Amino acid sequence: MDVFENEIKEKLTSLTYEKKMLFALLTCEKLYPNYLYFQKRCNWGNSNALLEAMAAMYQSLFKSNLFSHPEILNYIEAVDLATPDTEDFSDSWVSSALDACTAVYSSLNFMIDRDIKHVIDVATYARDTVYMFIVNRDNLDMNVKGMDDKVSNDPLMLREMNRQSSTMDKLGGLKDSDISDELIRNLNQGLPIIDIDNSN
16 A cells, blocks of 8 residues: 555544445545546446446445345446446546546445445545546656656645545544435535546
């Protein structure tokens, strides 16, 4: 694990399953618009597969074991079929669409085995989305020395890192019984992870 993943793991470890699931869901919802944008640009994809999977995650927060293992596997299969192969598309948004899918995919797997690694992966996919957006936005050369530091200190990246950290901190101060529709709406407010309107 890199430093980022270790920091995420440290914060997540103290959270209950429901809070980890909520963090994953909130991140998936932040990534979803990127998939929708890719689908419209490339006329390919199935955004409903992601929406239905996220709805299942949402319902599971309020009623544990609501979905059977085979039912979750069905959602996983649907998301897998909706996941673009980056080699099939020249559009730069394919990587963001892939991150949106893999975040949902990992969250569904977390529902099955409750392995914290899946939630760490979700956080990582969000970071990767912001990373690639900055690289493409600024036409950066990924081989130039110090480029990683430049991206890491970009306001957009700092904002996403703060969103993840503050979300986990807020969840840590709550009881599982505090999870409600209103709480989820409040936690999901704020700016999108990346600025689609000002993208290429």
